[in-house]
Amino acid sequence: MQQIINFFIRYRNSVLFLFLTIIGVALTVQSRSYHQSKLFNSSKWVSGRLYNVSNSVSSYFQLRAENNRLVEENTRLRKMLFNRSDELAIPVDTAQIQFNVIKGRIIKNSYAATRNYITINLGEEQGVQPDMGVITSEGILGIVENTSKNFATVQSILNSNSNINAKIKNTDYFGSLVWDGNRYDVVQLVDIPRLVPLVIGDTIITGGMSSIFPEDIPIGTIKKYDLNTSKSFYNIDVALFNDMANLKNIYIINNLNKDEILDLQDKTKQGNE
Amino acid sequence: MNSQLAINIVRFVLLVLGQVLIFNHMNFLGFINPMIYIIFLYWYPIRKNRAVFMIVAFSLGFVIDIFSDSMAIHALATLTIAYLRPLIMRFCFGINYEFQTFSFKNTTRVQRITFLSFLIVAHHLIFFGIEILSFSHILLLLKKLVMTSILTLFVCLLFSSLFAPQSE
Numbered sequence: 176m177q178q179i180i181n182f183f184i185r186y187r188n189s190v191l192f193l194f195l196t197i198i199g200v201a202l203t204v205q206s207r208s209y210h211q212s213k214l215f216n217s218s219k220w221v222s223g224r225l226y227n228v229s230n231s232v233s234s235y236f237q238l239r240a241e242n243n244r245l246v247e248e249n250t251r252l253r254k255m256l257f258n259r260s261d262e263l264a265i266p267v268d269t270a271q272i273q274f275n276v277i278k279g280r281i282i283k284n285s286y287a288a289t290r291n292y293i294t295i296n297l298g299e300e301q302g303v304q305p306d307m308g309v310i311t312s313e314g315i316l317g318i319v320e321n322t323s324k325n326f327a328t329v330q331s332i333l334n335s336n337s338n339i340n341a342k343i344k345n346t347d348y349f350g351s352l353v354w355d356g357n358r359y360d361v362v363q364l365v366d367i368p369r370l371v372p373l374v375i376g377d378t379i380i381t382g383g384m385s386s387i388f389p390e391d392i393p394i395g396t397i398k399k400y401d402l403n404t405s406k407s408f409y410n411i412d413v414a415l416f417n418d419m420a421n422l423k424n425i426y427i428i429n430n431l432n433k434d435e436i437l438d439l440q441d442k443t444k445q446g447n448e
Numbered sequence: 449m450n451s452q453l454a455i456n457i458v459r460f461v462l463l464v465l466g467q468v469l470i471f472n473h474m475n476f477l478g479f480i481n482p483m484i485y486i487i488f489l490y491w492y493p494i495r496k497n498r499a500v501f502m503i504v505a506f507s508l509g510f511v512i513d514i515f516s517d518s519m520a521i522h523a524l525a526t527l528t529i530a531y532l533r534p535l536i537m538r539f540c541f542g543i544n545y546e547f548q549t550f551s552f553k554n555t556t557r558v559q560r561i562t563f564l565s566f567l568i569v570a571h572h573l574i575f576f577g578i579e580i581l582s583f584s585h586i587l588l589l590l591k592k593l594v595m596t597s598i599l600t601l602f603v604c605l606l607f608s609s610l611f612a613p614q615s616e
Contacts, residue, residue, distance in 0.1 A: 188498045192531045195506045199527065202520035203578065222468075222515045229469050285472070285516065287479040289579055292517035328517060356580070356588060359478055420475065 223282075223326035226294055230282040234423065241423045248312035274389050275429040277302060279309075282326070286419045289356040291331040293317060295425060298325040308388040308428040314416040315339070315394050316425060318387055333359055333419055341394055342382040346371065349382040352394065352413070359419050361398060364411040371409070373400050379413050386433045452493065460508060463488050468515035471603070479592065482600040483522075485512060486571055487607050489530055490564055494550070498534070505530030518579070525574040529567050536566045564608070565601055572597050 183190060234241075279301075283294035297303045299322050309316045309329050317331040318339075330337055333354050341364055342349035350366035364379060377397045383390035395413040403410045430436075463485040471482050488508060492501060509526030513519060529536075540563040541555055552560065576592050 188502070188531070191499050191502055192527065195502060195527050196524065199506070199510075199520040199524040203524070225468075225515075287475050287481050288516075288518065290518070294517075356585060420478070 223294060223298075223323060226282040227296055227326070230280070230296075234280070237421075237423060240421075244312060245424065273430065273432055275431055277427040277429065279303075279425050279427055281422050281425060284420075284422055286331070286333050286359040289335050291333045292320065293329040293331050293422075295327050295329055295427075296325070297427065298322050298327050300324055302429070303327045303427055304429075306387060306433075308392075308430075310388075310392055310426050310428065311417055311422060311424065312426075313393070313418075315381060315388065315392050316417065316422070319427065331419070332362055332415075339388070340382040340384040341379055343367070343371065343373070343397075344378040344380050344391075349384060350408075350411075352379075360415055362395070362413050362415060364413050365403070365408065367409040367411060369402065369407050369409065373397060373409065373411070375399065379411075386430050386436045388428065389430070456492070456504075459488055459491065460504075464508070464511050464515075467512055472516055476599060477595070480595050480599050482596065482603045483568075483571070483575075484600065484603050484607060486526070486529070486568055486600065487564075487604045489526070489533060489567060490604070490608065494537070501533075502527060502530045521575055521578045524578060525571045528574050529571045532570060533567070536563060536570070540566065560608075561601075561605070564604055565597075568597050568600050568604065569593075572600070 277297060279295045279297040281293055282296050285291045285293060293309075293316070295303075295309070303319060303322050305319050305322060307319045309319060315332060317329040317334070317337065319327050320330040321328045332339060332352065335354060335356055337352070337354055339352040340349055341352040348367055348371045350364050352362055352364055354362045367373075375397050379394045379397065381388040381390060381392040381394060393416050395415040395417075397411055398414040399412040400409050402408070467483065467485045471484050474481050476482075485508060489505060492504070506523050506527045509523035510520060512522045516522070540559050541550070572593050576589050576596075580589050580592075
């Protein structure tokens with residue numbers, strides 16, 4: 176017994192080092208399986224508040240560019256509104272809408288790591304829940320991962336865990352959108368079968384296969400493509416429409432039917448087992 | 449004694465704020481974010497309790513982790529260089545470092561820069577190693593390691609010449 180105690184006293188620093196390492200590894204491993212730490216993330220604690228203060232100062236420097244971008248989007252939407260065909264002129268029945276949109280602002284952006292998370296200034300009190308889709312006026316941005324009372328973190332598409340259903344515009348071939356961690360303006364579309372005719376410059380949009388994003392949200396254009404190692408699927412490099420380094424205003428999409436869809440899927444799965 | 453504690457607390461807070469508000473968003477060339485908080489370990493007094501030093505280093509890394517949503521990677525990397533610091537010092541400053549009279553004042557500039565570079569490279573190697581954690585991305589790892597180390601070293605040298613500690 177004496178010897179054991181002596182051993183610990185003699186190597187107390189190494190023991191402490193091991194102990195702290197185990198804590199660190201545990202936190203890292205646990206959040207790897209849950210994507211991001213539930214307890215420690217920048218939506219929680221003081222960090223959300225600090226980023227909010229810092230952002231409320233720095234956001235003034237880009238007001239003009241940001242206003243231009245929003246006016247451009249409005250112009251595009253106005254054009255669509257004025258040129259719509261008469262059959263669409265029926266007033267929207269608010270009881271039947273499927274998607275609700277909430278506006279928000281980015282208070283912390285990140286795109287240089289391999290697992291990037293963005294913090295936004297909306298939380299549970301504003302109706303934001305995990306697994307809602309996040310887009311900007313130009314295209315897709317990510318999926319809400321964690322929420323606190325007034326803030327939320329978003330798993331960016333620039334995240335090696337990210338996996339989003341996407342397809343080539345005007346076709347029904349869909350694949351998964353992933354990121355290899357290299358360049359912040361290029362993501363990868365995989366699992367597109369070899370027989371699909373591809374042209375550089377084709378537009379990639381979201382597919383309707385998930386309950387998170389509605390169909391037809393723009394993502395980017397094909398920059399380069401080649402076959403993968405098995406020679407049966409394409410690996411496509413997609414140049415993003417979004418400038419991920421320069422983002423301010425965002426929209427959160429809430430699929431009002433999501434619970435029903437997921438519930439149904441769960442039941443079907445259970446029925447099959 | 450107390451003033452040293454106060455200096456360290458102020459340093460801790462300022463370095464965290466500087467790191468999360470400024471240097472985490474530098475994105476030089478699109479991916480280089482220098483980690484200036486390592487200089488805390490360079491400045492931390494030598495003859496202090498090692499256990500306390502490691503706990504402080506771990507919490508420094510962990511606070512930065514919370515802000516940058518990086519799990520506990522900063523904490524692990526910082527803890528490891530805190531644990532290895534005596535070893536690195538012995539390597540850089542020779543046996544002199546064991547004596548009571550040792551202080552940074554009677555070391556050469558080259559020795560100090562070597563010491564700082566060792567801290568930075570060891571830290572970045574562990575950090576990017578855990579962050580990327582795949583051998584298929586070894587080139588990405590090397591690119592990030594080399595570029596970020598150079599910029600971190602540069603910024604840290606600027607900091608250390610701007611705010612050179614009076615004591616020690």
